[in-house]
Amino acid sequence: MEKDLGNYRKSYEKGELLLDNVPVNPMELFRNWFVEVDTHFNVGETNAMTISTLGLDGYPKSRVVLLKKYTHEGFIFYTNYNSEKGKAIDANPNVCLSFFWQAAERQIIIKGRAEKIAENLSDGYFESRPRGSQLGAIVSEQSEVVKDRSELEDKLKALEAKYEGKDIERPKYWGGYMVKPVEIEFWQGRPNRLHDRIRYQLQSNFDWKIERLSP
Ligand SMILES: Cc1cc2nc3c(=O)[nH]c(=O)nc-3n(C[C@H](O)[C@H](O)[C@H](O)COP(=O)(O)O)c2cc1C
Numbered sequence: 001m002e003k004d005l006g007n008y009r010k011s012y013e014k015g016e017l018l019l020d021n022v023p024v025n026p027m028e029l030f031r032n033w034f035v036e037v038d039t040h041f042n043v044g045e046t047n048a049m050t051i052s053t054l055g056l057d058g059y060p061k062s063r064v065v066l067l068k069k070y071t072h073e074g075f076i077f078y079t080n081y082n083s084e085k086g087k088a089i090d091a092n093p094n095v096c097l098s099f100f101w102q103a104a105e106r107q108i109i110i111k112g113r114a115e116k117i118a119e120n121l122s123d124g125y126f127e128s129r130p131r132g133s134q135l136g137a138i139v140s141e142q143s144e145v146v147k148d149r150s151e152l153e154d155k156l157k158a159l160e161a162k163y164e165g166k167d168i169e170r171p172k173y174w175g176g177y178m179v180k181p182v183e184i185e186f187w188q189g190r191p192n193r194l195h196d197r198i199r200y201q202l203q204s205n206f207d208w209k210i211e212r213l214s215p
Contacts, residue, residue: 012105012189017196019212026184026200026208027072033106033186034070041103051077051179052096053088061088067097068125074180075110076117078125080142082173089114089177097179105189112181122175134168135159185213 023029038046052062069076075097080086097110139155188196195215200208
């Protein structure tokens, strides 16, 4: 079975990224791009990002999670701390986040360190979630093997009965991580494969070194 994709080719013409007019702080550029893409391009879930971790088995692994907040300090997502990614982060907090907004011909790649956020912040976010999602977080021992789907559905039914009319508390094994960036690269597709790449690297004095990279 094979299919040759050699002629899948597209010219990128939707924007440009010039050193002259980028802000000194990459979080500002992130916000500008995020808002622009979210407002003017139909990308589905603007906040869907890939997070790559270095696994305990020595392999990198990437999967999609949802960015739930960004601040001047970093990027927050929520997950199960006991999941495969949670265990990987415990052993090595260095991670990579990436966004590909195809409709805007933009990619952002972030290297950083993941840290658990304060418990009260995870509590606050958990409380804001719909009941179904709260129960889902309890039902799912994320990344563990399950016998079949009915195991999950039965567990959900039992929990629905248990918590009927009651508030659902956040399980301690579920919460947020903030990824604090040390490097952020912005990629804007350009014609003739001469794409724009601007890389910010955090310096020890909280300044960012800004350089253009060859495409
Ligand atoms: C669009 C999309 C959004 C997702 N959002 C999350 C999320 O916010 N948190 C999460 O733990 N998993 C999310 N997932 C599921 C993860 O991709 C992954 O399957 C799960 O976290 C288990 O990963 P792990 O076993 O490598 O730890 C999402 C998947 C998709 C496709």
